[in-house]
Amino acid sequence: EDVKEVQMLHWWTSGGEAAALNVLKGDLAKEGYAWKDVPVAGGGGDAAMTALKAMVAAGNYPTASQMLGYTVLDYAAAGVMGDLTETAKKEGWDKSVPAALQKFSVYEGKWVAAPVNVHSVNWLWINKAVMDKIGGTEPKTFDDFVALLDKAKAAGVIPLALGGQNWQEATMFDSVVLSTGGPEFYKKAFNDLDDASLKSDTMKKSFDNLAKLVTYVDPNFSGRDWNLATAMVIKGDALVQVMGDWAKGEFHAAKKTPGTDFLCYRFPGTDGSVIYNSDMFGMFNVPDDRKAAQVALATATLSKSFQSAFNVVKGSVPARTDVPDTDFDACGKKGIADLKAANDGGTLFGSLAQGYGAPPAVANAYKDVVSKFVHGQIKTSDEAVTELVKAIDDAK
Amino acid sequence: MAFLEIDGLRKRFGQVEILKGIDVELEKGGFLVLVGPSGCGKSTLLNTIAGLETITSGEIRVDGRAINDLHPSKRDIAMVFQSYALYPNMTVAGNISFGMEMRGVPAAERQKAIDKVAKVLQIGHLLQRKPSQLSGGQRQRVAMGRALVRDPKLFLFDEPLSNLDAKLRVDMRIEIKRLHATTGTTIVYVTHDQIEAMTLATKIAVMRDGEVQQFGTPAEIYNNPTNLFVADFMGSPAMNLIPATIGTNGNALSVVLQREAREPINLPMANAPAGLSAFQGKPIIFGVRPEALTDPEGAERNASNIATADCHIEVVEPAGSDTFAVTNLGGKGVVARLRADANIQPGTSTPLAFNLTKAVFFDPATENRIR
Amino acid sequence: MAFLEIDGLRKRFGQVEILKGIDVELEKGGFLVLVGPSGCGKSTLLNTIAGLETITSGEIRVDGRAINDLHPSKRDIAMVFQSYALYPNMTVAGNISFGMEMRGVPAAERQKAIDKVAKVLQIGHLLQRKPSQLSGGQRQRVAMGRALVRDPKLFLFDEPLSNLDAKLRVDMRIEIKRLHATTGTTIVYVTHDQIEAMTLATKIAVMRDGEVQQFGTPAEIYNNPTNLFVADFMGSPAMNLIPATIGTNGNALSVVLQREAREPINLPMANAPAGLSAFQGKPIIFGVRPEALTDPEGAERNASNIATADCHIEVVEPAGSDTFAVTNLGGKGVVARLRADANIQPGTSTPLAFNLTKAVFFDPATENRIR
Amino acid sequence: MSAVTTPARQASGGVNVKIINRIVIYGLLALFALFYLMPLFVMLVTSFKTMDEIQNGNMLALPKAPTFDPWLKAWGETCVGLTCAGIKGYFWNSIKMVVPAVLISTMLGALNGYVLTKWRFRGATLVFGLMLFACFIPFQSVLLPMATILGSLGRFGVTLQNSVGTSFGLGNPTVNLVFVHVVYGIGFTTLFFRNYYEAFPTELVKAAQVDGASFFQIFRRIMLPNSMPIFVVTVIYQFTNIWNDFLFASAYAGTGDAMPMTVALNNVVNTSTGVVEYNVNMAAAMIAALPTLLVYVLAGRYFVRGLMAGAVKG
Amino acid sequence: MSTVATSQIKLTPERHRASVRSRLQDALPKIVLAPSFAITIVFVYGFILWTIYLSFTNSKTFPSYVITGSRAYQRLWGWTFDTDPPSSWYTSITNMGIFGFLYIFICLALGLFLAILLDQKIRGEGVLRPIYLYPMALSFIVTGVAWKWFLDPGLGLEQTLHQWGWTSFHFDWIKNKDFVIYTVVIAGVWQASGFIMAMFLAGLRGIDGEIMKAAQIDGATTFQLYRRIVIPLLRPIFLSAFIVLAHLAIKSYDLVVALTSGGPGGSAWLPSNFMYEYTFKRNEMAVGSASAVIMLMTIVAIIVPYLYSELREKPR
Numbered sequence A: 001e002d003v004k005e006v007q008m009l010h011w012w013t014s015g016g017e018a019a020a021l022n023v024l025k026g027d028l029a030k031e032g033y034a035w036k037d038v039p040v041a042g043g044g045g046d047a048a049m050t051a052l053k054a055m056v057a058a059g060n061y062p063t064a065s066q067m068l069g070y071t072v073l074d075y076a077a078a079g080v081m082g083d084l085t086e087t088a089k090k091e092g093w094d095k096s097v098p099a100a101l102q103k104f105s106v107y108e109g110k111w112v113a114a115p116v117n118v119h120s121v122n123w124l125w126i127n128k129a130v131m132d133k134i135g136g137t138e139p140k141t142f143d144d145f146v147a148l149l150d151k152a153k154a155a156g157v158i159p160l161a162l163g164g165q166n167w168q169e170a171t172m173f174d175s176v177v178l179s180t181g182g183p184e185f186y187k188k189a190f191n192d193l194d195d196a197s198l199k200s201d202t203m204k205k206s207f208d209n210l211a212k213l214v215t216y217v218d219p220n221f222s223g224r225d226w227n228l229a230t231a232m233v234i235k236g237d238a239l240v241q242v243m244g245d246w247a248k249g250e251f252h253a254a255k256k257t258p259g260t261d262f263l264c265y266r267f268p269g270t271d272g273s274v275i276y277n278s279d280m281f282g283m284f285n286v287p288d289d290r291k292a293a294q295v296a297l298a299t300a301t302l303s304k305s306f307q308s309a310f311n312v313v314k315g316s317v318p319a320r321t322d323v324p325d326t327d328f329d330a331c332g333k334k335g336i337a338d339l340k341a342a343n344d345g346g347t348l349f350g351s352l353a354q355g356y357g358a359p360p361a362v363a364n365a366y367k368d369v370v371s372k373f374v375h376g377q378i379k380t381s382d383e384a385v386t387e388l389v390k391a392i393d394d395a396k
Numbered sequence B, C: 001m002a003f004l005e006i007d008g009l010r011k012r013f014g015q016v017e018i019l020k021g022i023d024v025e026l027e028k029g030g031f032l033v034l035v036g037p038s039g040c041g042k043s044t045l046l047n048t049i050a051g052l053e054t055i056t057s058g059e060i061r062v063d064g065r066a067i068n069d070l071h072p073s074k075r076d077i078a079m080v081f082q083s084y085a086l087y088p089n090m091t092v093a094g095n096i097s098f099g100m101e102m103r104g105v106p107a108a109e110r111q112k113a114i115d116k117v118a119k120v121l122q123i124g125h126l127l128q129r130k131p132s133q134l135s136g137g138q139r140q141r142v143a144m145g146r147a148l149v150r151d152p153k154l155f156l157f158d159e160p161l162s163n164l165d166a167k168l169r170v171d172m173r174i175e176i177k178r179l180h181a182t183t184g185t186t187i188v189y190v191t192h193d194q195i196e197a198m199t200l201a202t203k204i205a206v207m208r209d210g211e212v213q214q215f216g217t218p219a220e221i222y223n224n225p226t227n228l229f230v231a232d233f234m235g236s237p238a239m240n241l242i243p244a245t246i247g248t249n250g251n252a253l254s255v256v257l258q259r260e261a262r263e264p265i266n267l268p269m270a271n272a273p274a275g276l277s278a279f280q281g282k283p284i285i286f287g288v289r290p291e292a293l294t295d296p297e298g299a300e301r302n303a304s305n306i307a308t309a310d311c312h313i314e315v316v317e318p319a320g321s322d323t324f325a326v327t328n329l330g331g332k333g334v335v336a337r338l339r340a341d342a343n344i345q346p347g348t349s350t351p352l353a354f355n356l357t358k359a360v361f362f363d364p365a366t367e368n369r370i371r
Numbered sequence D: 001m002s003a004v005t006t007p008a009r010q011a012s013g014g015v016n017v018k019i020i021n022r023i024v025i026y027g028l029l030a031l032f033a034l035f036y037l038m039p040l041f042v043m044l045v046t047s048f049k050t051m052d053e054i055q056n057g058n059m060l061a062l063p064k065a066p067t068f069d070p071w072l073k074a075w076g077e078t079c080v081g082l083t084c085a086g087i088k089g090y091f092w093n094s095i096k097m098v099v100p101a102v103l104i105s106t107m108l109g110a111l112n113g114y115v116l117t118k119w120r121f122r123g124a125t126l127v128f129g130l131m132l133f134a135c136f137i138p139f140q141s142v143l144l145p146m147a148t149i150l151g152s153l154g155r156f157g158v159t160l161q162n163s164v165g166t167s168f169g170l171g172n173p174t175v176n177l178v179f180v181h182v183v184y185g186i187g188f189t190t191l192f193f194r195n196y197y198e199a200f201p202t203e204l205v206k207a208a209q210v211d212g213a214s215f216f217q218i219f220r221r222i223m224l225p226n227s228m229p230i231f232v233v234t235v236i237y238q239f240t241n242i243w244n245d246f247l248f249a250s251a252y253a254g255t256g257d258a259m260p261m262t263v264a265l266n267n268v269v270n271t272s273t274g275v276v277e278y279n280v281n282m283a284a285a286m287i288a289a290l291p292t293l294l295v296y297v298l299a300g301r302y303f304v305r306g307l308m309a310g311a312v313k314g
Numbered sequence E: 001m002s003t004v005a006t007s008q009i010k011l012t013p014e015r016h017r018a019s020v021r022s023r024l025q026d027a028l029p030k031i032v033l034a035p036s037f038a039i040t041i042v043f044v045y046g047f048i049l050w051t052i053y054l055s056f057t058n059s060k061t062f063p064s065y066v067i068t069g070s071r072a073y074q075r076l077w078g079w080t081f082d083t084d085p086p087s088s089w090y091t092s093i094t095n096m097g098i099f100g101f102l103y104i105f106i107c108l109a110l111g112l113f114l115a116i117l118l119d120q121k122i123r124g125e126g127v128l129r130p131i132y133l134y135p136m137a138l139s140f141i142v143t144g145v146a147w148k149w150f151l152d153p154g155l156g157l158e159q160t161l162h163q164w165g166w167t168s169f170h171f172d173w174i175k176n177k178d179f180v181i182y183t184v185v186i187a188g189v190w191q192a193s194g195f196i197m198a199m200f201l202a203g204l205r206g207i208d209g210e211i212m213k214a215a216q217i218d219g220a221t222t223f224q225l226y227r228r229i230v231i232p233l234l235r236p237i238f239l240s241a242f243i244v245l246a247h248l249a250i251k252s253y254d255l256v257v258a259l260t261s262g263g264p265g266g267s268a269w270l271p272s273n274f275m276y277e278y279t280f281k282r283n284e285m286a287v288g289s290a291s292a293v294i295m296l297m298t299i300v301a302i303i304v305p306y307l308y309s310e311l312r313e314k315p316r
């Protein structure tokens, strides 16, 4: 293989993301490195991860691969990741990258991945026109939120846009739990997997709240893709969607501006906390002659200019806290501020639904339970709590 | 009105016309044998009667009703295929009873019928086998059984006995004859076997190239062939057809046969057909069957018109029941049938008796019979 | 050493033994005809010779060399299959030339050979057709062509003429005979046709149930059958096998035949076989061929031992060249072959001449010939 | 002569039944054709609509302002990963892989079927049974071990390259895919041919043996020419399966240069975020399926009736 | 008796001469079959063994080769009886039963039916055949979307019929956890039945026409002709079709994902989804392997008797 080439496995094939990656490609080209694209879209990276596993099994490591949370650690444990500690030192990543992210990008003291961005999932995306029509204001508590939804319902709008796929439901539930139980509870239950918390009445209450929210969803929600749900909000068919900040990309694509066309609020009762997930570029243990290219890639990835350029498009916020927010829109600016605050205040939590709260086995078991609850296979919140404890126990 | 009437039947395969206007009538209970050279259209004719091939033009009526457009399954016909066409997935018993089953005959009755027909066909021990486990003759018998077991309006048999041994063939022939006699069904039958044709038929149709050459009773066909083709075709060994000229012998006509390196034979004709006088001095074809040309001891003692002539024997072929001798007359090999014991040597000369009562004459130009 | 030697050949299909120890020898250039009832194992025997069926035990040698384990394609054999087995995807010409092609004969030569064989078989106009467009007889001729076109060590023919008309069959028979005479190849031939068997064979093997009953020249088989089965099987119509007893007539033996409602016929035996005297007063089977039982006028004039007896005629069957009459002797229908013109009516009594020189006798217990 | 014209009329009752029969048959066929065509219809109309119309109109409605742009875009402009040159470039990758894989697996299947039916040996049925059961192995569970083996072969290929000068294709992603598809295709191809040849008259093989044809000559000259329908079926099956395979393709050949059509298509269709351009996706899908569709239409002509008719008695 | 004995003595030297070439000739068929067989043994049965091995380990993201016992099976066993709420595994296997049966049965019936219809000397066969076949050509990556729309009550059939005035029409199976599996059946049948039709058509085209004629003469109606003669003769094709369908059913992974994204609460899962999820998404490779093993065992239990009855040497 060509030593002046960066092999990059990723699933960012859509317009905006690809455009953002192209920036990276250009940056590398300037330094004389060719970009060898290995895109495998689909299933939120499932297909790409499968392909990655096969490549690793065959011993054909890519230079880098887009990866999520615990996957990085798994690969690092398997001993196939490279070591970027030197570069990290030189670039001062230890300081600029939030500790919560370093949990995943540093394995046993070695930098193995370069975080690209930070997404946060506890967002409400609201159609401003509809909001104005029903005369709603930003909901600050869960009850406010319910009242707002009721208003929308009365006005004949679908109050809540939801895609009935387990990860969307669970992503919403992440926020519900944070809102219902508060930051401490969220951390204990969904990051530390504390049995007592999982079993607690608060968790039960969370499920009840979730059930309440589901009553505001239109009957056809099952199986709907998240972007279709977003489209409902954009078009004004629905009032609000609870979704990660990648939803902003859809508003952007539809030429909508925050503040005038749509509103971004933190999920009621979660202000001050951020449930995050983050895309990382895992760096593989490539032969020495290819290391230089890898270093170049990692450096470029965490460069401020790229972080800014990329995250403006992606809707997320930079993975380092020292990137100026000048290019970002209002929601972006808020996101950056929130991240910084949460990082400083210790209220930056990994999203369980997005695989940053616990390893995939647990995360998926969790998604199962939430989804079954939403779709009625699990009928009561009591049952839901029992099932959740059992499932997470099983998967641990 | 005849039972089976075929009117101006024509059939083409693509460009080639295979049946060129067949007209045949068969009375109810009749037994029509189709004979003709291989490829002349016999199977095709059977197929059209069965409704398995569409016809290009013409009409087929059974019992006065046109059946041209009737589906084969509605024609109430049983058929034995030249290629057997056994159902490979069924046992012999299944093959035989399938037709009855289709017609809703109860199982017990079917079983009885199978047993009966299996006995006749001597295939009782094969009933549980699949066709692939049978010998050629056994397959043919199963195919027969499939037809015989039913009770149709019309039987069609396409060379049903060709793969059987002589003995079995005789048995089967007798069986078919009995079937025909007792049930009085109407039968159309294709065969290459002279004996079958002669003994079974009430009517024979001699076909050639998609046309019927002669249609009549077996005796008519054998004794009064209308043309050279029929004369040549029917009978085994075939009729000797010897180029000859008509001369006179006193005031009677005579037949002059050329011989190699010897003076011609001159056979006086006591009762020549009327038409023959016109051919005086002209070439004709003189037809005499091998059994009418024999050693004088073997000749019929009281035939009215026997002429004897010395012939040079070229080949002697003993065939068990008879001995055939070949001589050369009119430039052609001529077969005489002698007794099995006739003491005759190739290369010698021997007197042969011509039974001229049985002789027939043809016009070499038209190939038609001179009467 | 014979050319083709088959030693103790056995073949089973699963549980059933189909060939039960066949021993046959054929000299180079010999013509062996296999006859036997349908299903007796003839095709199987041919298949084992060709190497298409494995054998259970025994040995086959050609030219002194055991070929048991030789692959069929290496045996240099040409075969005509009873089921034709034409290649459906090839034209007639392709079918015929395939074997040559496989042996690397150049195209021009192949073409010549095809043309020649097509002429002989009268299939020149069919060369470009596919087998599915042929009539039964035409297919059979193509199958023949496929074998004839080659020049193998050994020909195997499985009923190659059964679907041909009588005339063509005679032509083909002569053609095969010529082939045999001119090229001197060795041939094994299965047929059900008595005439084919008698005229073509240098040796006949009569088979029954996987065993060879008698192996000899055609004349031996016809005139000196070793047992009841062979006597019954060879000849058409079959030999009359009449239950009789041996009596005395003066100091000569005589054959006593029972008749219905009349006194028995007593036929004096001038030169009875030696073994017959042991059967005095005992039942035997008296065998006489139909041609040896005829109307006195038709009887051979100089046979030494003719006895005449009045018989009641039950059925008369005119068959063109002859007339067959059935009478009842010893409780069985007995066929006599009369001249075609014999003036005979069913239901009447007529004197029939027995040619006792030709009579044979069998022990009813062992079914073997009494000599 | 009058007889020539009358029969059709006389038997008109039968003719009526025939006509009704025909109407029923054609009616049913048409009905099912509709059922099968429905999704295609949806895809087709969608591919000619603008995004506005898709988002606001009825899915079954014909395009109000048909546009060919989505097709052009899918063909030449849409982005696959970071390269935005449409999907046209990936045809060749797929064809390079599919054609050999289909041919090899089909030929092997035909040979195996031939051996298993016409050259039976002790244990042949067991061998067949084992090969058959192989069809059921879940591909997910072979993905990794196969990758390991392919990886080793690839490294061996590099060694060869260095020592002999050629790697014999070892390690080449296209070759790898061909190999994988052959491995997991022969079960089916063998099944198809074996079951077809089961009914093929053994007499013909015997006749060819006597004619002096060798094992392979019989296969080539007698078996193959008479296997057209099953050949068509097998090729269709293999072609579609291999062409549409995504799992192996993405795992073993996802890397740019060798990326087969399905992976590219997937990358077009399954974008993780952003506006889904359904019209382009549908057009891309149809373009991607063109070779298979073409194979279907072309191969279909070789379903000829009555190949075997009259070849063999009984 | 003696001839047999002597001939065998004579035989020996002959055999030796012929041996090398003729042995090669005899072995040729086996030689031809050998590569395929060897490949199967290694890449199928070898991998099956590997999978079985893994299922007894504690493999998570990557294979681990330390045997740790049957925990994976114990978990699966427990889930097998988890019916309230149904575990994903329980849903998967019950769905497999429903889907497998309906899918195979309907495809076979419809395929055969269409093949028979097409075999009636149809004008336009050349047009109809590809119409029935083409679904097989399109990967579900895309047709899934079309189907999803079509079945979606808000977009597809229901909506359209409502617009046409049939407002009481209700068809929301794809959104219903109890019925979603049937929509998978519909789409699956749509995809595969045309191919099954082609297989049957190939079989029909191989049947000797004379036999059909004979049956007609025997008085068989068209229905009886097919039921009693043609269909029994198609038996080997049924076997092929069954295997193809069974394997498609078992491997219907993308069908479920593309059409339903797993269905409401995972109610459309099939074992292949389960297997994929656990092996690749949840990084519980041992459980994934164990489920693969159980699947294979189940297939063995169902298919092997069928194969045995189909392939057993018929008694002569």
Ligand SMILES: Nc1ncnc2c1ncn2[C@@H]1O[C@H](COP(=O)(O)OP(=O)(O)OP(=O)(O)O)[C@@H](O)[C@H]1O
Residues within 6 Å of the ligand: B132, B133, B134, B135, B136, B137, B138, B163, C013, C016, C018, C036, C037, C038, C039, C040, C041, C042, C043, C044, C045, C082, E316
């Ligand atoms: N595959 C088989 N399985 C079982 N029995 C068989 C098989 N093939 C042939 N047979 C039996 O073997 C016997 C001999 O068959 P073969 O074909 O040799 O007879 P044949 O003498 O040629 O008869 P025919 O004159 O009718 O052709 C028959 O009884 C037949 O039923």
Ligand SMILES: Nc1ncnc2c1ncn2[C@@H]1O[C@H](COP(=O)(O)OP(=O)(O)OP(=O)(O)O)[C@@H](O)[C@H]1O
Residues within 6 Å of the ligand: B013, B016, B018, B036, B037, B038, B039, B040, B041, B042, B043, B044, B045, B082, C132, C133, C134, C135, C136, C137, C138, C163, C165
């Ligand atoms: N499908 C076809 N296409 C073209 N020609 C055909 C077709 N079927 C038969 N023929 C031709 O039609 C003619 C008549 O065939 P048919 O089978 O009726 O002959 P046949 O009299 O039965 O002959 P045989 O005594 O040999 O069985 C033959 O010359 C044959 O080649």
Ligand SMILES: [Mg+2]
Residues within 6 Å of the ligand: B042, B043, B044, B082, B158, C135, C136, C137
């Ligand atoms: Mg015919």
Ligand SMILES: [Mg+2]
Residues within 6 Å of the ligand: B135, B136, B137, C042, C043, C044, C082, C158
């Ligand atoms: Mg035979």
